[in-house]
Amino acid sequence: MRKWLEAAGYSVFFTEWNSSTLVKDTTKMGKKKKSLTPTTFSLLHATDFADRLFYYILPPLKAGQIVLADRYVYTAFARDVTRGVHPKWVRKLYNFAARPDRAFYFKVPIQTAIERILRARAKIKYYEAGMDLNLSHDIVDSFRLFQSNLLKEYDKLTDEYGLTVVDATLDINEQQEMVRDAVTKALEGYSIKRRTHGRKKNVFWRRFTVPPAR
Amino acid sequence: MAAKKTYFGDGLPYRPLGNLKGKLIAIEGTDGVGRTTQIDLLREWIELQGHAVLETGWTRSNLMSRTIEAAKMGNMLDRMTFSLLYATDFADRLENEVIPALEAGFVVLADRYIYTALARDWMRGKEKQWIEDVFGFAVVPDLVCYLRIDIENLIPRVIESGGMNYWESGMDLHLGDDLFESFKKYQEGMIHHFDDMAERFRFEVIDARHSIDDIQKELRAKIAPLLEKKKRTLEEVPEAQKSESA
Numbered sequence: 001m002r003k004w005l006e007a008a009g010y011s012v013f014f015t016e017w018n019s020s021t022l023v024k025d026t027t028k029m030g031k032k033k034k035s036l037t038p039t040t041f042s043l044l045h046a047t048d049f050a051d052r053l054f055y056y057i058l059p060p061l062k063a064g065q066i067v068l069a070d071r072y073v074y075t076a077f078a079r080d081v082t083r084g085v086h087p088k089w090v091r092k093l094y095n096f097a098a099r100p101d102r103a104f105y106f107k108v109p110i111q112t113a114i115e116r117i118l119r120a121r122a123k124i125k126y127y128e129a130g131m132d133l134n135l136s137h138d139i140v141d142s143f144r145l146f147q148s149n150l151l152k153e154y155d156k157l158t159d160e161y162g163l164t165v166v167d168a169t170l171d172i173n174e175q176q177e178m179v180r181d182a183v184t185k186a187l188e189g190y191s192i193k194r195r196t197h198g199r200k201k202n203v204f205w206r207r208f209t210v211p212p213a214r
Numbered sequence: 215m216a217a218k219k220t221y222f223g224d225g226l227p228y229r230p231l232g233n234l235k236g237k238l239i240a241i242e243g244t245d246g247v248g249r250t251t252q253i254d255l256l257r258e259w260i261e262l263q264g265h266a267v268l269e270t271g272w273t274r275s276n277l278m279s280r281t282i283e284a285a286k287m288g289n290m291l292d293r294m295t296f297s298l299l300y301a302t303d304f305a306d307r308l309e310n311e312v313i314p315a316l317e318a319g320f321v322v323l324a325d326r327y328i329y330t331a332l333a334r335d336w337m338r339g340k341e342k343q344w345i346e347d348v349f350g351f352a353v354v355p356d357l358v359c360y361l362r363i364d365i366e367n368l369i370p371r372v373i374e375s376g377g378m379n380y381w382e383s384g385m386d387l388h389l390g391d392d393l394f395e396s397f398k399k400y401q402e403g404m405i406h407h408f409d410d411m412a413e414r415f416r417f418e419v420i421d422a423r424h425s426i427d428d429i430q431k432e433l434r435a436k437i438a439p440l441l442e443k444k445k446r447t448l449e450e451v452p453e454a455q456k457s458e459s460a
Contacts, residue, residue, distance in 0.1 A: 050292070
C-alpha cells in the first residue's frame, strides 16, 4: 500500500500503534508485573497515541500529505471496551484524534482468526489472551473468548463509523486490489501540491463524538 | 445517612463502587500553600482517633512516576500527552491503592486530586470538557478542602521555600519574559480555575494565609464530622439523630 502510494508520487507517512518511545517502557513494565487495569491499559495507549498524533500524524496532515496508520483509535475502542471500560468514556478520551478519511477493517471469521494467531505464535501473551479479565483459567480458552468478544465489538464499530470491510480470507493480492480501488476513490480530487488544508481557519478533521443514545 | 460514593462521569463499569466504608478527603491548593505540612499533621490526628490512613499524592504511582519525571526532563510534551500521563498515574493509584483502601474502611488523604489536573489542563488549552470526561472514572471525594492563597502572599512563600521551578511556573506556556513573571501569571490562572471549581464542586475553602496551627484547626473542624459519622454508624445511633449529609 505504502509503496504503491509512493510510486504514484505521494509523500506518505506511516505510523504504528503503540510505538512511541515515551510510554513503551511503562507499558512493558506494567505488562510484566501484571499491574495494569483496563483503565490504565487504555490510558497508556491513549498517551502513546497522543504523543504520535502531535508529532507524526498532525504535522504531515496539516502539510497536506497522506498518513497511513497501522491500526488507529478503533483498536482502542474495540479492545478497551472488551476489557471493560465504558464505551462512551473511551470515545470521549480519543476526542482529540483526527478522524480518518478512510478506515479499513480486515475481517476474518473468529475461527480463522484464532487459528492464524495460534499457528503463528509459540505462546500467547497474558494480556493478548485477556487473562486479566478472568474469562477462563485456561489461556487458550480465555484467548478464544476474548477474541470473539473483540470481533463482536469490531462489528459494532463497523456500523458506527462506517469502516470499509475487507474480507481477509481472500487472496492477499485480491485484498490489495480492493483497498487500492477504495483509496483511489478517497483520493479523488486530491493532488500532492494542494496546500489549502493548513490555511483553513477551523480544524479540517472531523472529531470522534459519542453518538446519541438510541 | 451515609452518602454513597459515586464516580464523576462514566466511571469504571467493571468496578461498581457499592458501599465503600472509608472516607476520601482531598486537600487541594496551588503549589506552595503548605498542603504537605497540613497533611502530615492531619494524618497523625486521624490515626490517633483510631482510623487507618492512606496518603496518596500526585505522580506517586509505581507505574508512572518515572515516566512522568523523564517526560518533564524532555519538556517536549503537548497538552494532551501531558494530561494523559497524569490521568494514567491517577488511575493506577485509584484502582490499586485508593479504592481498595476505601473498601477496607481507611481514611484516604489525597494530596491533590483531579482538580489540580483539570486546572493544569485548562491552563494549556481552551477546550474544557475533554479533561473532565477523561477523569470520569474518578471517585467523588467525601470532602475537598481547598487551601486558598492569593498571589501576593504566595510569591514570598515559594521563594523562601526553595524557589520557583519550571513546571510550577508554567514555563512551557511562555506566559512571561522570565521565571518570575511566568510564575505569577501561571499561578494567578491556576487560582482563578480553583476559585471557579470551589463553587462548582463545593470545596470547603480555607484561608491559607493564616498560621499553620490555625489552618490545621480549621481543617480538623471540617473533617471531624466525617469521622464521627463513621463511628456513629458502628454504634447504631437512631436515624433521627444523624445529621443530614450534603
